[in-house]
Amino acid sequence: MTMAGGSTARRAEGAARDAHNSTWMDRAARAGLVAYAVVYLMIGWLAIQLAFGDREGKPSSSGAMHELAQQPFGDVLIWVVSLGMFLLVLWKLLDAAFGHREEQDTSKRTRARVTSAAKAVIYAAIGLSGLRVATHSGSSGKGGKTWTASLMDVTGGQLLVALVGLAVMAYGGYQVYKAWTGDFADKLDAEGRSGSTGTAYLAFGRAGYTARGVAFLIVGGLIVYGAATHDASKSGGLDQALFKVLDQPFGPVLLCLLGAGLACYGLFTLARARHLGK
Template sequence: MTTSPTGSPTGSPTGNAAKNSAGNAADQAKDAGRQAQDSDWMDKAARVGLVAYALIYLLVGWLAVQLALGDHEGRPSSTGALRELTQQPFRDALVWAVTVGMVFLVVWKGLEAAVGHRDEQDESKRTRKRVMSAFKAVLYAAVAISGFSVATQSSSSGGGKSSQTTWTATVMNWPGGQLLVGAAGLAIIGYGAYQVWTAWTEKFAEKLDAEGRSGQSGQAYIAFGKAGYTAKGIAIGVVGGLFCYAALTHDAKKSGGLDEALLAVLQQPFGPVLLGLIGVGLACYGLFTLARARHLSK
């Protein structure tokens, strides 16, 4: 009979009981997570979070259009959108409401990553969906952190660019840092391409329930989604391109977030027209997200 490091037999009733107890605790945790995911409160929280996310994209689209028209005051990014809310009546309440909504989305996608997608029979597809849910939870968390920073006035108006540059510069100085930044850029470009593919295959329609896909309103939602996912994919692709350019030139200042990507678009031939179209598309993504909040597919 073998013994454990503590001297107790590994096959003893005590050892088996401990294993069974740990297994039961894990099963109970999974069951609790699944119950939370399937609960009415989680459904309502997800809808509230989607409304908050829609508001972010509506404002980003508006700021992008304003930038295309020559107004350089706002920054077309999630942080810029949150700062725009601080200029409105009830500004503190609005920013906190959006921030709490983003936290709801983090919890929703976190639960999906941990215990969700049980209806998917293919193990590899279920794993991919869980990884994507985890990725989205991280993205939503970044927006929630920005919202908290804006709500507590703990970040300066120009902090987005400097923090992005600092992060990229830090990684660039690691061994193989250029390759890592370049790989990140390629991954971001790939995600942007996936968004465009989602648009033109209309795969996003799966996010709506049957009522949300039917009738004239359903056709409008699909049109919003198609324009929105296309614009979002293009904008994300430009962000990835900036990372790749920063890696090639070993210049962290060449990288940037969504606002820097849209500024790069503005500097191209017919830039104001292109940026205006992308801004309208991002606003359409916000409208589709509002439709999704109302017709959330189970």
Template sequence: MDIAQRADQAGRQANSSEWMDHAVRAGLIAYGVVHLLIGWLALQLALGDREGSPSSSGALQQLAEQPFGQVLVWLVAVGMFLLVVWRLLEAALGHQDQDGADKIRKRASSAGKAVLYGAIGVSAIRVATGSGSSGGSGSSGGKSGTDSTTAKLMDLPAGQAIVVVVGLAIIGYGVYQIAKAWTDKFAKELDPEGKSGQSGSAYLLFGKVGYVAKGIAVGIVGALFVYAGFTHEADKSGGLDQALYEVLDQPFGPVLLGAIAIGIGCFGLFCFARARHLSR
């Protein structure tokens, strides 16, 4: 057996090991905490408090301000990077039960999730070390970071088209989240015990509501990118915080934003349920 085969075998054993289950559970708890805090900040925004930023960085900043906050933020960072390891192993070696295009698509999805978890982990490190902030507050919604990235993309050849495509891809991901809720596909993320009895019914409700809320929020983020690409205005793009501010400014905005906030909180609770009844 050559080195490549040994490395492949070791990776498969690591991905299916009991310690990886524990690592994933720890990461899901951290991910759930982040979403509960985002939901809380979004709910405060719906009630008229514009001080916090309803985003992952804003949630981490809020966590850092609590007793033992820095320790908790470091724990979130560790949890997120454990999820990165899991998803990278999936991207490289997982989904063996799939063939052809399905395997490529699922491995690409795992790689994308690794990037998402890694971004939250890096944000946690920045907040824990004092080099990051909540990403802005108030009516601006903390847009500068996304603006600069979008502006750089627009400076590339066919930059506007690239921003539009990025936006459409984000919208597609949001639609997928809603479809996942509609078809109950997310239920596969719980073991049989996690789907049975009254507690199982509650977990499934958290998942359905949570995935719909996440899908709507992500879809709005994508729409902002598409609009920015068509208008060549980088400041029209934004992350989750700006998307939620856009919801707030619509008719019945506080009510709509409150519903999305509760949904994002439900997703956090579903992450806890998934950590307890992991199926992967």
């Protein structure tokens, strides 16, 4: 019984490894990246609209889904994009379990796999927000208790929220670091990095990673501020961070630049879908 169970587990693991390296998984990942690019292009567009005074849209992943739903064939678009996000979840879960085997350093391989698992969670959250929009089951969120408010109600919760905020800020800083060191370039294959087209792709990536980094730094800063003041309403997601940018001196100009940068990340992700590297 034990031997049979072990044999079944080995066959299942072998099948999962084969799936991770399969042609269909490669195609699924590329399709998912197209969906992810669409989300970022919509976020960038909503941010630019906000910069020009249109406050109806919500420049976030859920806001992007709502905006897609208002387009022609919007329901179909939402289902397609949501499916794409769940394909990315599958890709990153397999990556977390079996990927990064070329990394000889065990600690670096572990970090890379943990990062893949974290990305799977993010993609799943975006996909679920799309499903809520598609099935009209989501609420506006007004009057609901945020995760920061819930966490601050428990013992030591204020410190935990602050630590989450610092982690988000660290991630944002790392995104800016990647932008200016070009550490993102290996996400494209050699063809995607070559010639004038490759130069344009890398420029999109540099602008996109910088914009994402700045956005995450602001989001993390809001979370830390909310923890420090014990006021969950002070913290928020991407949309609230972009509204904060708008309220600063030269806010519309800064927000327009940030929105363009987020759209550039979408364009880089489209290039990645075509020239998938690491």
